[in-house]
Amino acid sequence: MMEMQWLRRGLPRGLFNRALLILLLPILLLQAVIAVVFIQRHFDGVTRQMTEAVAYEILYAVETVENAASLSDAARQLEMLAVPLGLFLTLDPDTPITPGLKLGFWDLSGRALADELARRIARPMAIDLMRDDKVVFLHVATARGALLAEIPRRRMVAANPHLLLVWMLGSSAVLSAIAIAFLRNQIRPIRDLARAAEAFGKGRTLPFRPRGAAEVRAAGAAFLAMRARIERQIEQRTRMLTGVSHDLRTPLTRIRLALAMMEPGPETEEIASDIAEMERMLDAFLAFARGDGQDEPAPVDPASLAARIVADAARMGREVELRIEGGPPGPVALRPATTRRAVQNLIDNALAHGRRVRLTLRLSPQALAFVVEDDGPGIPPERRAEALRPFVRLDEARNQDRGGGVGLGLAIALDAARAQGGGLTLDDSADLGGLRATLTLPR
Numbered sequence: 001m002m003e004m005q006w007l008r009r010g011l012p013r014g015l016f017n018r019a020l021l022i023l024l025l026p027i028l029l030l031q032a033v034i035a036v037v038f039i040q041r042h043f044d045g046v047t048r049q050m051t052e053a054v055a056y057e058i059l060y061a062v063e064t065v066e067n068a069a070s071l072s073d074a075a076r077q078l079e080m081l082a083v084p085l086g087l088f089l090t091l092d093p094d095t096p097i098t099p100g101l102k103l104g105f106w107d108l109s110g111r112a113l114a115d116e117l118a119r120r121i122a123r124p125m126a127i128d129l130m131r132d133d134k135v136v137f138l139h140v141a142t143a144r145g146a147l148l149a150e151i152p153r154r155r156m157v158a159a160n161p162h163l164l165l166v167w168m169l170g171s172s173a174v175l176s177a178i179a180i181a182f183l184r185n186q187i188r189p190i191r192d193l194a195r196a197a198e199a200f201g202k203g204r205t206l207p208f209r210p211r212g213a214a215e216v217r218a219a220g221a222a223f224l225a226m227r228a229r230i231e232r233q234i235e236q237r238t239r240m241l242t243g244v245s246h247d248l249r250t251p252l253t254r255i256r257l258a259l260a261m262m263e264p265g266p267e268t269e270e271i272a273s274d275i276a277e278m279e280r281m282l283d284a285f286l287a288f289a290r291g292d293g294q295d296e297p298a299p300v301d302p303a304s305l306a307a308r309i310v311a312d313a314a315r316m317g318r319e320v321e322l323r324i325e326g327g328p329p330g331p332v333a334l335r336p337a338t339t340r341r342a343v344q345n346l347i348d349n350a351l352a353h354g355r356r357v358r359l360t361l362r363l364s365p366q367a368l369a370f371v372v373e374d375d376g377p378g379i380p381p382e383r384r385a386e387a388l389r390p391f392v393r394l395d396e397a398r399n400q401d402r403g404g405g406v407g408l409g410l411a412i413a414l415d416a417a418r419a420q421g422g423g424l425t426l427d428d429s430a431d432l433g434g435l436r437a438t439l440t441l442p443r
């Protein structure tokens, strides 16, 4: 479990990077294994084989020197040997040998070479691989003194071992480039789908066409079908509500006309007020039906939107306290009419149920919230979800004398928030004691 978490945290978050990792990790591992096994083993073996041949030539020269009749004879015979063996050989009887090895730490093949020479020749000797990287200087002890051999290094070491590395790195670079190009093309349809789904969640319909691998295309097609179904349902709801509202309006108008012809009296007055109430309800239905994003997002300053709502309330003789918290200020992409209507509905509710009402605009870099609080009776927790549903009025008796809402205010506000990728929550106001409605919107 712990390991899994560690792994999850270590993994890159994006699909592209993950796929890249899955693809490239085996390639890199394979390369490392090949590099170690092949270069180390194979080139090591080749170096040892070639060195062995040279070692026998040196041994032959050593024998020749030791079997010669005299020092000058030895020198002469060495000179004759040097040409067919292709080595530079001299006798240096006066210099003493300090056995040892001069080798750079990077020189892997040099290590195998020196190792093999020492093993085959089995005499005290000094090997110098550092003085010249193309020539090996070798002092071997003989009975006639030091034998100096200068051996071209290429006779003992496999040529150009780095070429293999170059080929390996080059080909894996080409492979990786191809893989990255392919991956990009595979990931793009997924990214497009995510973008379209996110936009639809916020109430915008982006053009989208399923592309890519079969599974991704299937997901895209499913998303399109789902989007079409939701759009169809919204459209049906809108059409039904507008149709009903519209059709009811005509007989209502007729009743009102008929009423105007009648003698005015207490009964006609009552009927007239009922008609007015029905018309108000129909207006609410229509507004709810049209609520789904009739207006397009535009840059709006939320502070001035809040100030306008407060000013409207003041004109109606009601005081709403306005607070603005956090930042940064400035315009935010919002649906102006939809948002304003949502906040207005919350304020209307607060004014209807409470005496003190406060509107707080809370800003943060990612989101903004309109918080409406009042000192009214509030809504008990178990009824809050119900209150958000359309056509629900809690406690009919309590509301009766306030001149009939239809129970759409909170539903419209919730719709407005959801259509913009936000939300609406109800809870208790800590310092006013009534309801606190919080409408959040992403920035």
Ligand SMILES: Nc1ncnc2c1ncn2[C@@H]1O[C@H](COP(=O)(O)OP(=O)(O)OP(=O)(O)O)[C@@H](O)[C@H]1O
Pocket: 284, 345, 349, 350, 353, 374, 376, 377, 378, 379, 387, 388, 392, 393, 394, 395, 399, 404, 405, 406, 407, 408, 409, 410, 411, 434, 435
């Ligand atoms: N601030 C509040 N304090 C107490 N109860 C509330 C508050 N706001 C809403 N409610 C309750 O929630 C119910 C639903 O509110 P909603 O705004 O959806 O409808 P409404 O106000 O009855 O009608 P409409 O807003 O459509 O005119 C209300 O009937 C009311 O009982």
Ligand SMILES: [Mg+2]
Pocket: 345, 348, 349, 405, 408, 409, 410
């Ligand atoms: Mg209301």
